[in-house]
Amino acid sequence: MNKPPYPHPLIAREGWPFLAGIVIISVLVSIWWPGVSIIFWLLSLFVLQFFRDPARVAPEGELAVLSPADGRIVAVEEVHDPYANREAIKISVFMNVFNVHSNRAPVKGTVVSVNYFAGKFFNAALDKASLENERNAMVVRTPEGHVVTAVQVAGLVAKRILCYAKPGDALYAGQRYGFIRFGSRVDVYLPPGSRPRVAIGDKVQATSTTLADLPAAVLEQQS
Structure with missing residues (x-):
């Protein structure tokens, strides 16, 4: 390790x-x-x-997608990733006020884009929070060419999203890149063919827990 x-x-x-x-x-x-x-x-x-x-210590594996936050899994589903404009598998981690709120990079790679979106402050455990709440989306391309999107989403009482990553930055898997104050969630969008290793209701830890495995072959080129 x-x-x-x-x-x-x-x-x-x-x-x-x-x-x-x-x-x-x-x-x-x-x-x-x-x-x-x-x-x-x-x-x-x-x-x-x-x-x-x-x-935290990250597990071995070049294709492993690490949890970006501590919390509970509230979504594992196939959706459209609006930030990288591709079909994707979304895994969402909900953080309550008793979880660690430091956010870590889910994969090793280069930051393609970072975009902030103003929004509302619905309960972060709700599905509509992903696209309607205040959020910050970071798109990362791995050395193998996979595109992974990590979206920090503000919650009912979260009033400040902090992201220190910038386009062009090289991140290692598990690297601390941001923080969300007081209750929130992080959505991770993965390329089609990724294999989830968690289910709804599972408790996860940032960096230590593997959310999914990326496909061996790159199936999409969107960024």
Whole structure:
């Protein structure tokens, strides 16, 4: 197994301001209202667990598609990929507020495009969230020529999608490329012929879980 360098151990950098702020407030409340401070310390623990960002080891396999997020599988279906304009197999991972919200690249490859779409904030577990909610789509081409699309989708209370990847960037499988705050989902669109290895209801972990295997032969050339 290959364990690449991990830039943000333990606590995601996106959470540092939030964690520092709530801890300072908790300390101040403890000084003046000790009895009330328990509420703020519990909130501090919630913020701490929400922004945890553990290092993960990716399984071997050039054709393996890794989960881009922690959570639960809510869709495995054949659909049209509107971001790469091709037919595809979509696998969706729903993240609740207790899951790790750091997003990882599902495959090794070069970023072809990154596009942000403003939208609504329906419950991310609903099917309509994929195309109607605020979202950010990243299309990646693997060294073998496969096209894989990863779409960060905002949820009911998620108000900020962060994506650090840019067109032309080279990503390794499992590389941290973004973050979504407070409940959301990630949709992964795979080329026809891919073999899903998860089912609806399965719990998955970013990088550690293989969602599917790409086909041995490249069946489409859209990007």
